[in-house]
Amino acid sequence: MALQVFTAVTGASWESELVGALDREDHGVTVVRRCVDVADLLAAATTGTGQAALLSAELRRLDGAAVARLTAAGIAVVGLVEPGDTRAADRLRQLGVVRVLPADAPAEEIARALRDAVSGGPVGGHDVGDPRSALPVLGLPPEESTRPTGRGRVVAVWGPTGAPGRTTVAVGLADEAARLEVSTLLVDADVYGGVVAQVLGLLDESPGVAAAARQAAAGTLDVAALARLAWAVDPHLRVLTGLARADRWPELRPQAVAVVLEEARRLAALTVVDCGFCLEEDEELSFDTAAPRRNGATLTVLEEADEVLCVSGADPVALQRTVRALAELREVLPDVEPVVVVNQLRRGPVPGDAREEIAGALSRFAGREVRAFLPADRRATDASLAAGRTLAEVAPASALRTGLRTLAAQLSGATEPGGRRRRRSR
Template sequence: MALQVFTAVTGAAWESELVGALDRADHGVTVVRRCVDVAELLAAAATGTGQAALLSAELRRLDVDAVARLDAAGVAVVGLVEPGDERAAGRLRQLGVHIVLPADAEPEVIARALRDAVAGGASRTRDVADPAAALPRLGVPADPVDRPAGRGRVVAVWGPTGAPGRTTVAVGLADETARLGVSTLLLDADVYGGVIAQVLGLLDESPGIAGAARQASAGSLDGDALVRLAWAVRPQLRVLTGLARADRWPELRPRAVTAVLEEARRLADVIVVDCSFSLEDDEELSFDTAAPRRNGVTLAVLEAADTVLCVTGADPVALQRSIRGLDDLRDALPDVDPLVVVNQVRPGPVPGDPRREIAEALERFTGREVRFFLPADRRATDAALASGRTLAEVAASSPLRAELRAMAATLAGVAMPAVQRRGRRMRRAG
């Protein structure tokens, strides 16, 4: 049976001749629909009548989300570019098109590429009638062909609902990592209420992550563009601010944010991401397969991260929320193995030795050991928030700052200066 193919290469002088050549029986390919734009291509793909799509880089409104939706519908994609147009070829690869050919390739070469693309994506084919199965996969980066893999490590800072201190930990961790001489990018990916810009006293009108996601979606994000979008807070530390308003969350699509992370890996050695709390996906299955995915960004970041920190408060309410949140994380992303960080540790909310009691409770109910304890230091955090600066700038000797620095050294794989190690031991002994 001939392979059924859609085309979307309008405006190209060679389009009609190519379609005629592909329809010849000896190529084993039949063009079932010639689409004039992305909307028509996506509508045709949703019918399930084709197995592959042949498109050009000049197709208007072609973005990473459209390629993801084609993949979700089980339609393999092959791109065509004008001969010698490496820029267009690179853009298609960044959008996630795995096979790109020059438009003057022989028809049998293009037909073979279409068959190879379908064979390579056979295991990913989905039932478009099932909304859950048709949702695009999260965390799938653009094709890395001709793009060197970044060496930077992504550290996702996540935690359950409430105020366990996710942003405090993310900002402190990024700042201390940079002060240890490691190039660091702090990224605000909280779609419910990102406040890193306010915490650091930066203008929240800057494009930030929304601008980076738009460029990634269009296949035009590179290192230079990411540098222009990020604030240079100090040497070794850049900040990509979050959404100025929570109602702008539809601007962040999971696939685009994943592409931002991939580019960030090439820019910095450590990327610290402040994530939202919610992992629910009910809203994604309540509409059609193209529904926006508010919590998809959080899931995509957690799946792409090298290290996931689960931040919990040190009181009974926060601990209960964390126990439930860890269960939700295991159900949503069973392959993610988070490190537990207990923040705001202090005498009072938990009887006895708070560290011992909290560690025993979390191990009993979650089966996980606490990796890091962070002491409460309200005076230092209030001073930092009031001045729009970090703990290191307003309270250099704070015990919270010392533990954040130790955590940063551990996660970044670098050694702390000896004088700071001694000071930390003395504070613990005291």
Template sequence: MSLPVLTAVTGARWESDLVSALERSSLGLDVVRRCVDLPDLLATAQSGQARAVLLSADLRRLDREAVARLIAGGVAVVGVVSPGDTEGEERLHRIGIAKVVPADAPADVLAGAVAESVEIAHAHGRAPEPDFAVSNPWGAMPSLPPMQDVGVTPETGTGTGQLLAVWGPAGAPGRTTVALTLATELSTFGVPTLLADADVYGGVVAQALGLLDEAPGLAAACRSANSGSLDLAGLARHARQVLPRLRVLTGIQRADRWPELRASALEQVWDLARQLAAATVVDCGFCLEQDEEISFDTAAPRRNGATLTTIERATTVIAVGAADPIGLQRLIRGLEELREAVPGVAVRVVVNSVRKGPVGGDAEGQIRDALRRYAGVDAVVCVPYDRFSFDTAIAQGRSLAEVAPKSPARLPLRNFAADLMGITLPRQRRRKKA
């Protein structure tokens, strides 16, 4: 049985030789169509006529989103480059094509690459991840030196950085506040940290930090990733430095700009972010709806794809809820939706603005009991209500650690940040009574 294949290498002088070589191979490849451009390729692939495609790096308008559409349609993608074209090979890797072969390779090598990609795509349901190395402009991070002013001893920090997704249900439970506080606390520990605003319904990280940013850094990084031009140094340029060890990828301020945060592009952004920083803290949107299921065009961009992709790739998801009856009910239901959307996800729970008023009695105890009973959550980080300190931080565009270092709301989040990175904090000495 022959394997139907498409080609999209128009304009290359070696196109005819490539097609002839494929059809001469002993693996039974059949070139069913030589596509003239990207729209022709996508339309043909969507019709189900082929199981694989060979395309060149100079195919006009080829980007990461197009590759993702091909893969989602069950078509394995193999890149073909002119002999010695290392730049073209690198670009194909960056837009998500793992297998790239030179155009002058023997027929069986070309056919073998196609057959292998089809087999992997069939086994895993998607194409393999590209394998290529990049350099870190901030230098290697085999260890994280402790900050002398806080006296911490990091126990981890080697290898790939942590991706911490801060999520919460509707109703403004304090996602941005928690994300911003965790990121700043990590930076004070000496941890190279990246704070990213991926809220597709309108992020406010820039405003919370007093940044007048009309050019969202995360959207710019996604555009570069989609075109195959994003590398580690480029990601560092898009991320503004606000503290010695804290950089920020600002988000979109208008909800109608959500298509700029494509899920396929964010995958590469987060992969590079984990090499750029020891900890990447992402402020996510609230909605987990699988919106492509209600769309007539399954290839259309997904508004909630940015949130779902971030949660799927996160090492830890931090679920944030408000400490009142409505907020807790939303959190309990949201945790169920979160587990259904991303089975097996590692979740840590933070409850904001804990006070006696809305709950009564032992507020922390009742909150912990409710989450243990109705959501199966044993460990909860409770953040005391301190409206004055948070209002001051917002008004000044600064972090809680800067404006109110002794705030009761800071300590649990500081301890939580240390716990997430495996950092041992010194025990606080109890003051002797006079």
């Protein structure tokens, strides 16, 4: 049976010739509908009459959300670009189109790519190479030469509801890693109440992560664009501020967030992401069609991260919330293995040896070991919030700052022997 294909390559001079060539019986492909725009293509995808879509990079209003909806509808996507147009090929890949071919490829090659896309076969043929690997980094000042030579790491800072100190930990880790001369990007991806900008005394109105997500959805985000959108707080630290209002969460679509993280890996050796707490997926129960997912950004960050830190409070209520949150994470994302960081450790809420009791409770009820204990230091954190500055600036001798510095060194691969800041050879 011939593979049923939708096409959306209108406006190209070679469209009619291509459709005629694909419809030949010896290619095993039948064009069942020639769509005029993205809306027509998405409508056709819901009919169940096709298995693949062939679209051009110039298709008007094509974005990452449209490609994600096609994939969710079970439609495999293959892209076509003008011969030699690596910029268009790069844009299609950012939108989530894995297989991209030049429009002058033989019809049998395009048909084979369509069949491979449906069957999940290897990407091959006359695939246009990914040009980003050869692009220089533009828009970065000369002193910021600490950009990673390879693929940077992403660390997600997550935790249960109840203000266990996720933002405090995320900001502290990013700042301490930068002070260890590791190129670092701090991203505020909390869709419920991101406050990284306020904590660091930055303007709330900066475009930040919302602008990066918009460019990612349009396929125009690259390293230089991401660098321009992020605040240069320090020669080694950039900050991508969060949403100015919580009701703007639909701007952080999961596919766009994944692209932002991929570009972040090219910009910085370490990316620290401050996440929201909620993991619910109620949208799948409330809608019978594709719907925006408020928690999709958080789930995407947790899936894409190289390491997930679960920040827990140090009192009985906070520990119970942590145990429940870890169980929920195991159900939603079973492949994610978080490590626990206990914040706000102090005497009083837990009788006896607090470290021993908390470690035993989390091991018994959640099956998790504690990576680090961060002591409570209310005076230092209050001074930091009042000044809009980091702990290292207002309380360099704080025990909390020392704990964050140690954890940052572990996560970034840097060491500080003899009190001197150095980078570990890689």
